[in-house]
Amino acid sequence: MHRTPLLFALTAALIGPASAQTTPAQTAPAATPAPTSLLTQGQGAAQAAAEARDLTLKARSAYPKGSANIDQPLWKQAAAAAETAVAAAPGNPDYLKLRAQIYTEVGFWRQAELAWNAYFRAAPTTGPEARVAATVQYNLGYAAYTRNQPDEAAKFFASCLQLDPDSAPCATWAARTALEAGNYTQAQTLYARALTLNPADKTLTYFQGLAQSAGRYGPAATRAFSRAYGDRDAGRKTQALAGFQEAARSAPNFTEAHREAGRLALELGNTQAALDAYTALNALPNPTAADRFNLTLATEAQQYGLSVVQTYRAAYQKYAAGEKAAAETGFQAATQQNPRYAKAWAWLGRVRYEAKNYAGAAEAYARAVALDPTDRSSAYYLKLAQQGK
Known part of the structure; x- marks a missing residue:
């Protein structure tokens, strides 16, 4: 899973140690005592919440850091205890938050989303809780993107930014989905926002420039290029080369698609693909000295060996x-x-x-x-x- 950094620290800080339970509110002396059934129910909720917190600490100690999973027995028991607390006191914000935090920490994103929505119906949508909930939307968005569901992904990334306007990852991926959908003006705005949050990111600068010129290439070519770029960064070079080639076929004037295909083909030792890419690139207006150099390199490599x-x-x-x-x-x-x-x-x-x-x-x-x-x-x-x- 692609989790936002500091997610574990945020959830750990919010859940806190087992001793940090909500102290039962003191009743004014003149108040009429609550019915025994309600007292028992409240005590049961507090006990279940305490158990959930205790199991959370045990789970963190028992399993390697970063491996939290709902299928691990201690985490499963912690989530069940939190559900029991919420069922016994459904309007208690502390228990609702506890449940949401546990599902977040184990990466059970859909359940975490539902749990945070329930919490925010009982508490303000602000502070560190909103930032943690934003990471849930980010992960749901990324999962949708990898499933090739760009519209769903865009909705999750937009929700992430609503919860945490300062989330650079969500601004970045909201921009990426806008770019691939052909919403170039929106993409430029979002890339500018992402660069404000993360000004040293050269990839953002690169894609901001791409968003400015993408109208000449069309959504199909732009989307193929964007996906190929992600494949290349993930080390899937053969798949990335195919993506850059697809982008170039969809838009023969797509300079960067030819250039990236050529570079990657040389890395892979595919001299024919490199020759094809640099030949096409040098036929376009204004090839660079590097483009001409690489055409010669690809030509000679095809003849004599790379x-x-x-x-x-x-x-x-x-x-x-x-x-x-x-x-x-x-x-x-x-x-x-x-x-x-x-x-x-x-x-x-x-x-x-x-x-x-x-x-x-x-x-x-x-x-x-x-x-x-x-x-x-x-x-x-x-x-x-x-x-x-």
């Missing part, structure tokens, strides 16, 4: 940093991984030539020219290397 090209690129970075010996080792490794890689032979010749290793340079340049007769630079330096100058 690991070979990555070895070559790493060697080139060493060369650019002035680490010539390390660069020579890297270029040589690339030629060994794939002897048909003309560019690697050419650069191996270059570093050897600059080191005045003319025999080694001539050997490398000769291989480069044999593989690529159109490489005039290699042909020129081959002659110089053969002449030893």
Whole structure:
């Protein structure tokens, strides 16, 4: 479950230790004593509530932190005791709150929602109780989202914000569901709100920009992209790649969909998917230098193998940093991984030539020219290397 941080601390603080029971109200001396049946009923409710609190403490001690579950015997007994207290005194806010807190702590979200609703009919919807109840709405919303029920999810996230206007997670997911539904103006407003609550979150900034341009792509593409982004963050890379590709198919002008598909395809070693993505991306207006670089990378990777090209690129970075010996080792490794890689032979010749290793340079340049007769630079330096100058 995706629980909001501090939920355990909030519920623990609200339930409190077993000794923190509600003390029975003192009766004024002149008041008429309550009927015995009512006194017995009240005593039974207090006893059940005390038992629920005691079982809650025992459950927290008995089970690993974060593992609370309604199916665990102590938690099940605690919830049953709280239900008994509420049944005996249905209008008592303390017992209603106790029941809601137990269901919240064990992640029994639907029962927790019903329990908090009952509590708020007897007490104000404010304070820490409202914030805990908001986490219930958040978890219900996230569960609905993962079940592919975006409309239901949006309702839960909106309820969360009503209970806790300062909830960054609920503002974030309310914005996400608005974006996927095609409500772009609302999404921009909600993303701005989420950024106010969590200004350091770069993902929020990214999606706020996406919300501003999403009208050009349409709800289907935007929703596929959003879901793919979530899959990528969760480590489901193959599923994420399929989602980004779907977004790009739905909206061929969706620059970021092509870009994310290309990046992820390279991570997965899927050179054909990377080539397709970067070819489409570079056909759109205003490709970046990185887009052009990655197109070349994907093209060469498809021809020679991704690991070979990555070895070559790493060697080139060493060369650019002035680490010539390390660069020579890297270029040589690339030629060994794939002897048909003309560019690697050419650069191996270059570093050897600059080191005045003319025999080694001539050997490398000769291989480069044999593989690529159109490489005039290699042909020129081959002659110089053969002449030893």
